[in-house]
């Protein structure tokens with residue numbers, strides 16, 4: 592799915608624990624101002640409808656305790672404040688370790704070309720014609736110099752996009768930010784529970800109406816992916832956070848805009864293993880993607896500006912996606928949660 596092969600072949604660098612640990616754990620009052628209370632409860636996780644994929648099944652009951660959640664994705668302005676305070680350097684801004692890449696490739700794979708060992712990230716670079724939708728290399732390109740500061744590579748900037756979600760953020764980067772803010776990443780169960788906004792067993796954050804019906808509901812892909820985007824929702828790339836209607840809990844962009852990191856490892860078979868009525872499940876002990884077994888991955892949720900009903904449909908509340916923890920992507924960001932003491 593989402594560029595797993597491209598990620599494996601390009602890698603995205605190895606973040607060092609030392610870099611992540613260089614941040615402090617200061618909690619600012621400001622960081623709590625834009626969080627909403629998600630009241631704890633039990634819900635049916637996963638889906639069994641016609642759209643449900645195998646890794647969303649079987650459905651099972653889960654309980655999560657109450658928690659606070661960022662009302663919107665972490666923005667460029669918020670991430671810039673973190674970097675200004677800590678001098679943190681993201682994964683995409685560091686040269687790539689060949690050893691790290693080789694660990695994520697199948698045994699016996701050839702070593703990557705040295706051109707792929709520069710600091711950089713994957714940007715969306717679509718063709719102008721229809722291509723097979725099972726070949727992600729058709730629209731992803733590794734660009735040296737691409738990072739959260741330069742989302743489309745050298746020459747691009749985040750000026751004027753301060754309220755857009757930060758992108759090209761690895762799982763390690765997201766955790767470093769969360770620690771600094773006195774928060775953490777949501778578990779996959781917390782994320783799905785929150786995305787549902789209090790609705791039971793509905794496919795979308797807004798209920799059951801098709802995404803193409805009525806007013807735009809989220810920043811997704813309109814038209815034929817990846818070569819034609821009619822921008823019915825107003826945006827080709829990322830949109831400012833809070834552009835579209837919030838869900839029942841007051842959370843914005845839980846569908847679309849950018850994918851969001853969860854804390855959990857991704858295991859395609861996890862729902863077959865998790866006990867029914869699990870309390871605050873934290874995911875499997877290790878990652879397993881049967882399509883790419885040499886590269887353990889973390890869960891990402893919610894879909895992005897690149898999802899449509901003909902490709903991906905990642906904005907469904909139960910849709911599961913995954914990528915390697917060191918990956919940065921032009922359509923991947925995060926939001927944080929905080930425990931209630």
Ligand SMILES: [Ca+2]
Nearest residue numbers: 810811824826
């Ligand atoms: Ca759009």
Ligand SMILES: [Ca+2]
Nearest residue numbers: 844847849893
């Ligand atoms: Ca999102």
